[in-house]
Amino acid sequence: MSTSTPTPRPRATVATIPAYVPGRPPVPRPGQQVFKLSSNENPYPPLPGVLEEVARAVAVMNRYPDMGCTDLYAALADRLGVRPEQLAAGTGSVAVLYHLLQAYCDPGDEVVYAWRSFEAYPIAVSVVGATSVQVALTADGRHDLDAMAAAIGPRTKVVLVCTPNNPTGPAVGHAELVAFLDRVPSHVLVVVDEAYREFVRHEDPVDGVALAARPNVVAMRTFAKAYGLAGLRIGYLVGPEEIAAAVRACSLPFGVSSPAQVAAIASLAATDALLARVEALVAERARVTAALADQGWELPDAQGNFVWFGLGERTAEFAAAAEAAGIVVRPFAGEGVRVTIGESAANDVLLEVAARFRDA
Numbered sequence: 001m002s003t004s005t006p007t008p009r010p011r012a013t014v015a016t017i018p019a020y021v022p023g024r025p026p027v028p029r030p031g032q033q034v035f036k037l038s039s040n041e042n043p044y045p046p047l048p049g050v051l052e053e054v055a056r057a058v059a060v061m062n063r064y065p066d067m068g069c070t071d072l073y074a075a076l077a078d079r080l081g082v083r084p085e086q087l088a089a090g091t092g093s094v095a096v097l098y099h100l101l102q103a104y105c106d107p108g109d110e111v112v113y114a115w116r117s118f119e120a121y122p123i124a125v126s127v128v129g130a131t132s133v134q135v136a137l138t139a140d141g142r143h144d145l146d147a148m149a150a151a152i153g154p155r156t157k158v159v160l161v162c163t164p165n166n167p168t169g170p171a172v173g174h175a176e177l178v179a180f181l182d183r184v185p186s187h188v189l190v191v192v193d194e195a196y197r198e199f200v201r202h203e204d205p206v207d208g209v210a211l212a213a214r215p216n217v218v219a220m221r222t223f224a225k226a227y228g229l230a231g232l233r234i235g236y237l238v239g240p241e242e243i244a245a246a247v248r249a250c251s252l253p254f255g256v257s258s259p260a261q262v263a264a265i266a267s268l269a270a271t272d273a274l275l276a277r278v279e280a281l282v283a284e285r286a287r288v289t290a291a292l293a294d295q296g297w298e299l300p301d302a303q304g305n306f307v308w309f310g311l312g313e314r315t316a317e318f319a320a321a322a323e324a325a326g327i328v329v330r331p332f333a334g335e336g337v338r339v340t341i342g343e344s345a346a347n348d349v350l351l352e353v354a355a356r357f358r359d360a
């Protein structure tokens, strides 16, 4: 083909989209159990009642799902004490974020968020052609809310607050978040990403639904982590009706599948089993963080289902040692390693690897 033949050209912003680096799956090894601790997944199977509902929904996959997510919104509204009109669901809360940025950002508008934080943020911002304004975390992996407030400028449309912060772990307190929101101009939309909220054991936990009573705040939640539905892809936001409506208007038609909708409803109904699993994972987190502290590690406060080792230049070395021992972790080149709290046997491997690494 001649080089002068014009070919379709993507928007210029597409070349700026960073690649999402997914947690790698484990490579099976003869004679060794290998655990995936690289994607903050839940080690437990679906909650009681979920598989049956999903099987029923799968059997009628020749039909489109309920585009209005009527039953799901009713169940969530009931649980959260909000109106169904305040909800917008998507194929994972990442999709909800994409739709929200599409609804609110023109090219060149700014989105302020802490960094390092969730790796989907810069991707979602680039996709709409908006500009990321990244505000450095504090040395102990926390949001610097003063610096974030100072970073809000005339082109800022959206601020993202990730609590607990993925991948470092600390959570923002409710009172400090309220004080921050009081400083944010009323036309700037604040997204409180509560993906790991069930795991938070902070003395002043953020209540995203309460905050979403403000006219410019939404809470974003997911069924992927505590509820264990990562593979079905379903998350949602709760916020003011006008914002939820704008996000729904930008959503893919029929995006959330019927199996995902019924799985979410059944998971919401399995409250006791959910709480028991979350407690067990929180107890494992406490066991792991206490043992790591005994080994001499000084790690950021872990409020999600993961721990963060800010290893800098030794990141790749740690990840390789972990892999050799049978756990796949998530390295962030030159910065650190995030390790999901998994089944006890997997966490034991992490503790062995960490102990050997400190002695080396």
Ligand SMILES: *Cc1c(COP(=O)(O)O)cnc(C)c1O
Binding pocket: 040, 091, 092, 093, 094, 095, 118, 162, 166, 193, 195, 221, 222, 223, 224, 225, 230, 233, 234, 235
């Ligand atoms: C995992 C995660 C999500 C949720 O992703 P899904 O698209 O719902 O699977 C959102 N925010 C953060 C910070 C996460 O770590």
